[in-house]
Amino acid sequence: MSQLKVNSIVPVGGLPAGASGGIIQVVQDTKTDTQSITGQTFVDVAGLSVSITPSSNSNKILIYYSISFGTSDYAVFDLLRGSTSIFQGGSDGSRVPCTFGGAQINQYATITMAGCFLDSPSTTSATTYKFQAKTPHQNSHNVYINRVKTDNDANYVIRPVSSITAMEVTV
Numbered sequence: 001m002s003q004l005k006v007n008s009i010v011p012v013g014g015l016p017a018g019a020s021g022g023i024i025q026v027v028q029d030t031k032t033d034t035q036s037i038t039g040q041t042f043v044d045v046a047g048l049s050v051s052i053t054p055s056s057n058s059n060k061i062l063i064y065y066s067i068s069f070g071t072s073d074y075a076v077f078d079l080l081r082g083s084t085s086i087f088q089g090g091s092d093g094s095r096v097p098c099t100f101g102g103a104q105i106n107q108y109a110t111i112t113m114a115g116c117f118l119d120s121p122s123t124t125s126a127t128t129y130k131f132q133a134k135t136p137h138q139n140s141h142n143v144y145i146n147r148v149k150t151d152n153d154a155n156y157v158i159r160p161v162s163s164i165t166a167m168e169v170t171v
Contacts (some may be wrong), residue, residue, distance in 0.1 A: 004151075029048055036143070037135070039135065040134055041146040045145055051126050060169045061129070074101065075103075076098040076136050081121060086117070094150060101136075110160050155158075
């Protein structure tokens with residue numbers, strides 16, 4: 001059996017002016033179960049994280065995410081590399097810096113937020129990307145991952161899915 005292993009493939013004529021490499025590895029995690037997060041302190045979204053080891057400290061990591069959630073009030077989410085927030089809005093007064101957030105629309109509805117972020121971790125060590133969530137308004141409120149607020153067993157109650165994907169991009 002033969003194997004061909006390469007770090008990159010470049011066309012015979014070379015790359016176009018200004019172009020650089022491409023995607024050299026992809027890792028993904030998908031969360032199909034549910035989770036309830038209570039309170040005003042960020043908590044890990046369990047089972048929704050990826051670890052990737054860049055092959056060069058100059059390469060970048062492209063993160064794609066899609067998270068479905070319900071809430072009893074307001075919900076905010078934060079993207080982290082390890083324990084460091086890496087994709088947040090700015091601080092201004094009492095406003096909550098975060099990657100994204102949402103408010104309850106309907107007790108039987110979820111919100112799905114999807115997006116991407118290009119990170120420069122500057123390392124060749126294993127790097128973990130994950131999300132955390134909280135309810136900023138009151139400690140008694142909840143964020144419901146992959147489920148609606150009123151999660152009774154009925155054929156009109158949905159169970160969505162969430163995922164996070166990390167891709168190493170050569171530069």
